[in-house]
Amino acid sequence: MEGRPRVLTGDRPTGRLHLGHLAGSLRSRVALQDSHEVFVLVADVQGLTDHFERPDVLRRNIPEVMLDYLGAGLDPARVTFVRQSGVPELTELTVYLLNLVTVSKLRQNPTVKTEIAQKGFGDSVPAGFFIYPAAQVADVTAFGAQVVPVGEDQLPMLELTREVVRRFNGLYGPAADGTDVLVEPQALLSASPRLPGLDGQAKMGKSLGNAAYLSDPPDELRDKVMGMFTDPAHLRASDPGQVEGNPVFAYLDAFDPDPARVQALKDHYRAGGLGDVTVKRHLLDVLDAELTPIRERRATYAQDPQAVMDLLRSGTQRGREVAAHTLAQVRAALHLGEEAARL
Amino acid sequence: MEGRPRVLTGDRPTGRLHLGHLAGSLRSRVALQDSHEVFVLVADVQGLTDHFERPDVLRRNIPEVMLDYLGAGLDPARVTFVRQSGVPELTELTVYLLNLVTVSKLRQNPTVKTEIAQKGFGDSVPAGFFIYPAAQVADVTAFGAQVVPVGEDQLPMLELTREVVRRFNGLYGPAADGTDVLVEPQALLSASPRLPGLDGQAKMGKSLGNAAYLSDPPDELRDKVMGMFTDPAHLRASDPGQVEGNPVFAYLDAFDPDPARVQALKDHYRAGGLGDVTVKRHLLDVLDAELTPIRERRATYAQDPQAVMDLLRSGTQRGREVAAHTLAQVRAALHLGEEAARL
Numbered sequence: 001m002e003g004r005p006r007v008l009t010g011d012r013p014t015g016r017l018h019l020g021h022l023a024g025s026l027r028s029r030v031a032l033q034d035s036h037e038v039f040v041l042v043a044d045v046q047g048l049t050d051h052f053e054r055p056d057v058l059r060r061n062i063p064e065v066m067l068d069y070l071g072a073g074l075d076p077a078r079v080t081f082v083r084q085s086g087v088p089e090l091t092e093l094t095v096y097l098l099n100l101v102t103v104s105k106l107r108q109n110p111t112v113k114t115e116i117a118q119k120g121f122g123d124s125v126p127a128g129f130f131i132y133p134a135a136q137v138a139d140v141t142a143f144g145a146q147v148v149p150v151g152e153d154q155l156p157m158l159e160l161t162r163e164v165v166r167r168f169n170g171l172y173g174p175a176a177d178g179t180d181v182l183v184e185p186q187a188l189l190s191a192s193p194r195l196p197g198l199d200g201q202a203k204m205g206k207s208l209g210n211a212a213y214l215s216d217p218p219d220e221l222r223d224k225v226m227g228m229f230t231d232p233a234h235l236r237a238s239d240p241g242q243v244e245g246n247p248v249f250a251y252l253d254a255f256d257p258d259p260a261r262v263q264a265l266k267d268h269y270r271a272g273g274l275g276d277v278t279v280k281r282h283l284l285d286v287l288d289a290e291l292t293p294i295r296e297r298r299a300t301y302a303q304d305p306q307a308v309m310d311l312l313r314s315g316t317q318r319g320r321e322v323a324a325h326t327l328a329q330v331r332a333a334l335h336l337g338e339e340a341a342r343l
Numbered sequence: 344m345e346g347r348p349r350v351l352t353g354d355r356p357t358g359r360l361h362l363g364h365l366a367g368s369l370r371s372r373v374a375l376q377d378s379h380e381v382f383v384l385v386a387d388v389q390g391l392t393d394h395f396e397r398p399d400v401l402r403r404n405i406p407e408v409m410l411d412y413l414g415a416g417l418d419p420a421r422v423t424f425v426r427q428s429g430v431p432e433l434t435e436l437t438v439y440l441l442n443l444v445t446v447s448k449l450r451q452n453p454t455v456k457t458e459i460a461q462k463g464f465g466d467s468v469p470a471g472f473f474i475y476p477a478a479q480v481a482d483v484t485a486f487g488a489q490v491v492p493v494g495e496d497q498l499p500m501l502e503l504t505r506e507v508v509r510r511f512n513g514l515y516g517p518a519a520d521g522t523d524v525l526v527e528p529q530a531l532l533s534a535s536p537r538l539p540g541l542d543g544q545a546k547m548g549k550s551l552g553n554a555a556y557l558s559d560p561p562d563e564l565r566d567k568v569m570g571m572f573t574d575p576a577h578l579r580a581s582d583p584g585q586v587e588g589n590p591v592f593a594y595l596d597a598f599d600p601d602p603a604r605v606q607a608l609k610d611h612y613r614a615g616g617l618g619d620v621t622v623k624r625h626l627l628d629v630l631d632a633e634l635t636p637i638r639e640r641r642a643t644y645a646q647d648p649q650a651v652m653d654l655l656r657s658g659t660q661r662g663r664e665v666a667a668h669t670l671a672q673v674r675a676a677l678h679l680g681e682e683a684a685r686l
Contacts, residue, residue, distance in 0.1 A: 044679065045438065052442035052677075053514060059678035085679040091438040092431045095388065095478070099395035099471035106470055127449055127477060128442035131470055135438070171396060334395075335402035336387065336428040 007032055007188075008145035010041030010084075013061040014051060015206035016213045017068035019287075020195040022294075023254040026072040028149055028190065033078045039143050039319060040069060042312065045084045045091065046136070049129040050119060066308050068214045071298030076311045082319030083312055084139070089323040093138035093330060094131075100167045101134045101160070109133050110156055137161045141168075141182045142323040149188040158187045172333035181329045195254055196247045200229035212287075214294055221291070225284045230276045237275030248279050256286045350375055350531075351488035353384030353427075356404040357394060358549035359556045360411035362630070363538040365637075366597040369415040371492055371533065376421045382486050382662060383412060385655065388427045388434065389479070392472040393462060409651050411557045414641030419654045425662030426655055427482070432666040436481040436673060437474075443510050444477045444503070452476050453499055480504045484511075484525045485666040492531040501530045515676035524672045538597055539590040543572035555630075557637055564634070568627045573619045580618030591622050599629045 009029055011017065017026065032038055042065060047058040066081065074081075084090060106112065112133060116125050133156075140148055140161050150158050165182040175181045196202055197210030204211045212224045230248055234241035243249045243266045252262045265282065268274040301308050331337070352372055354360065360369065375381055385408060390401040409424065417424075427433060449455065455476060459468050476499075483491055483504050493501050508527040518524045539545055540553030547554045555567045573591055577584035586592045586609045595605045608625065611617040644651050674680070 048439065048442055048677065055515075055676075055678040059680065083680070085674070085677075088431060088435045091435040094438055095434040095471065096391065098474060099391055099469045101470045102467045103470050103473045104466040123447040124445045126442045127444045127446050127474055128438065130446045131441060131474065134470060172398075331428070333398075334391065334428075335398040337402065337426070 004035060004037045005146045006144060007036045007038045007147045007149065008041060008140050008143050008185075009038070009149050010043050010082075010139075011065060012043045012047040013058050013065045014047050015057075015061055016064045016215050017072070018204055018206070018211040018213045019251070019254075020204035020211065021068070022072060022214060022290075023192050023195045024151065024190060025149060026069070026074075028188075028192075029079075030073040032149070033075055036147065038074075038079045039145065039322075040074065040079055040081050040315075041084055041139060041143075041319075042066070042081065043084045043139070046132055046139075049126065049132050049135075050115075052126070052128070062312070063305055063308060064215065066312055067298050067301055070301045070308065070311075071214055071294040073294070073297065076315075079315075080318050081312045081315035082143075083316045086313075086316035087142070087320045087323045089320065089327045090135070090138050090142050092327060093142050093323075094135045096330060096334060097138050097141070097164055097168070098131060098134050100164050100171075101131075101137070105160065106130055106133060109160070111153055133157050133160055134164075137164050140185055141165060142326050143319065144183045144322065144326055145185050146183055147188050148185045149190060151190050151194065155187060155189070158185065161185060168333075175329045175332070181326075181333050192254060193250075196250050198224055198228050198247065200245065200247050214291065215298060218288065218295075221287060222284055225280050225287065226277070228280060228283075230279075234269075234276060237278075238272050240272040241269045241274070241276075243269055248276070248283055251283055252279075252286065255283075255290050347378060347380045348489045349487060350379045350381045350490045350492065351384060351483050351486050351528075352381065352492050353386050353425075353482075354408060355386045355390040356401050356408045357390050358400075358404055359407045359558050360415075361547055361549075361554040361556045362594070362597075363547035363554065364411070365415060365557060365633075366535050366538045367494065367533060368492065369412070369417075371531075371535075372422075373416040375492070376418055379490065381417075381422045382488065382665075383417065383422055383424050384427055384482060384486075384662075385409070385424065386427045386482070389475055389482075392469065392475050392478075393458075395469070395471070405655070406648055406651060407558065409655055410641050410644055413644045413651065413654075414557055414637040416637070416640065419658075422658075423661050424655045424658035425486075426659045429656075429659035430485070430663045430666045432663065432670045433478070433481050433485050435670060436485050436666075437478045439673060439677060440481050440484070440507055440511070441474060441477050443507050443514075444474075444480070448503065449473055449476060452503070454496055476500050476503055477507075480507050483528055484508060485669050486662065487526045487665065487669055488528050489526055490531050491528045492533060494533050494537065498530060498532070501528065504528060511676075518672045518675070524669075524676050535597060536593075539593050541567055541571050541590065543588065543590050557634065558641060561631065561638075564630060565627055568623050568630065569620070571623060571626075573622075577612075577619060580621075581615050583615040584612045584617070584619075586612055591619070591626055594626055595622075595629065598626075598633050 029038060042062055044058045048055060051057055136157055137160055148158055162184050165184040168182050169180045195204055197204040197208055199210040201208060201210055212221055228248055231242040231246050249266060256262045372381060385405055387401045394400055479500055480503055491501055505527050508525040511525050512523045538547055540547040540551055542553040544551060544553055555564055571591055574585040574589050592609060599605045
């Protein structure tokens with residue numbers, strides 16, 4: 001894995017992972033592990049920014065998220081799983097880098113803006129939540145990631161990272177070995193559009209109650225798929241139906257390996273004569289084909305939870321060594337002195 | 344020292360310490376070391392919040408500030424000197440506590456407001472500077488300080504600390520041993536008013552160029568005192584002079600051990616017939632009496648800079664142990680897990 005470009009990705013362990021994660025990030029991570037050195041951050045400290053009143057939720061979900069990762073096909077022999085709170089160097093770097101980010105820059109961050117509105121924080125937004133883009137900059141740079149897979153909406157975070165890196169390297173110059181202290185990462189823009197919720201809402205999410213999880217048993221998935229929102233004007237099978245905004249077809253686009261077949265179904269649905277139940281049964285077949293190996297791997301790993309957490313523990317130790325190396329250089333650049341290292 | 348109430352005080356090492364520090368904080372710290380367990384924080388990480396473009400300034404001033412402390416009479420056998428950057432637990436706690444502080448609360452902080460205006464930051468205030476009251480909350484609570492000496496202007500910072508402590512303890516309950524995880528500190532309000540600058544400006548400061556330093560040689564102090572601003576309308580010795588706003592008398596109030604003598608001088612000055620040069624010569628005698636033992640102790644310690652930095656190193660280690668103990672409890676309260684401890 002060494003020598004390959006390093007990738008940092010991750011999730012806040014606020015709940016189990018769902019089909020949206022699978023389509024949006026998990027499958028591309030599985031593909032990346034062949035060509036890249038993949039670090040996956042289980043971001044419990046970032047999870048605190050909107051779960052500080054229920055930190056137990058994060059702890060309880062960490063084993064679930066790990067099972068979802070392993071079930072989805074992330075290979076522990078090739079991927080480093082890191083628990084964020086196990087690398088306090090990330091918080092240290094966050095505090096240093098906050099000096100290189102202005103308040104107005106944070107306020108302009110579109111994701112933070114949107115989420116402040118969604119969560120109804122208003123002016124009472126916790127400062128931890130407000131500064132989380134800077135904390136993400138610290139995560140990316142502490143691990144020296146060269147590549148960060150992002151969705152369209154996360155591009156401003158990556159641009160902020162690149163700005164901070166340029167400012168840091170410009171202010172403090174190269175490390176003793178002549179290389180830049182922080183690495184300027186590249187965005188790897190996701191090709192897959194965001195998967196809508198089962199109810200047709202733009203986003204699938206635990207708090208929205210419209211998600212199908214990797215860990216859903218087959219009968220629960222069947223109930224969810226058969227109850228999916230479709231075209232509300234498509235009352236009889238013989239009626240022409242609408243494909244746009246119809247989540248059943250969005251899921252087929254995301255998961256059916258045969259695009260020609262999906263196109264034929266769309267044409268048939270638009271013309272009339274294709275019932276919702278028929279399309280949903282096909283989607284269920286597609287999803288079961290996708291999820292069966294995931295369920296099997298997940299079930300195998302779930303038999304030994306201790307071994308799963310040991311993977312996270314050893315990955316965290318490896319991640320901590322990488323971050324500690326970066327921090328030693330950052331501290332030297334900031335004249336913070338050798339004696340300030342580890343106990 | 345154990346068992347005595349713990350005090351946290353400190354300074355950002357942005358320059359040598361001056362008469363304003365002596366009158367405002369150093370003398371009261373020296374008095375406290377008899378009855379309290381005094382921690383003195385050399386706050387280089389906080390210094391970065393407005394010196395991130397010149398971190399070398401902080402590093403270079405740390406030995407000077409240490410000599411100023413020791414010269415002023417802080418006894419290394421009783422005082423724990425801690426270099427802030429040597430205790431990364433402080434940054435870790437800062438990141439956690441930021442979740443319990445709202446952005447609007449930080450924006451309302453009067454000290455931050457004033458300093459943003461003074462430094463001309465405007466909307467481009469660095470986030471590190473903006474959040475520094477929360478970082479101070481982390482400093483106070485990581486060391487479990489029961490008492491924090493503050494000036495009038497720092498009371499809001501202490502009130503913020505008390506609010507955050509109450510919120511933290513309320514949200515997360517007591518530690519395993521039944522005690523609150525964070526200690527709610529009391530303010531020890533300074534009785535001494537702020538010492539004006541040599542030029543009569545409200546504040547003495549390095550960047551204002553109007554400071555007399557503990558480390559100034561006697562002839563430099565003499566030049567500074569003889570050049571001090573007085574009452575500009577007091578042209579001849581025989582004229583009546585104004586005492587209010589006259590820094591010479593403010594310094595006498597702060598340093599002359601004989602208040603009756605100061606009162607007599609003020610009466611004489613107001614009535615007329617007392618020349619500025621005469622008052623300044625008296626002030627110089629008073630300051631030399633105050634500073635002579637400080638200069639002597641400072642010079643003695645300055646002969647062994649390595650020993651001075653060793654005091655800081657061992658104090659930092661002791662401080663780190665205290666902070667690590669607090670952080671272990673904080674991490675448990677936040678469900679961040681055992682495995683997330685030290686390498």
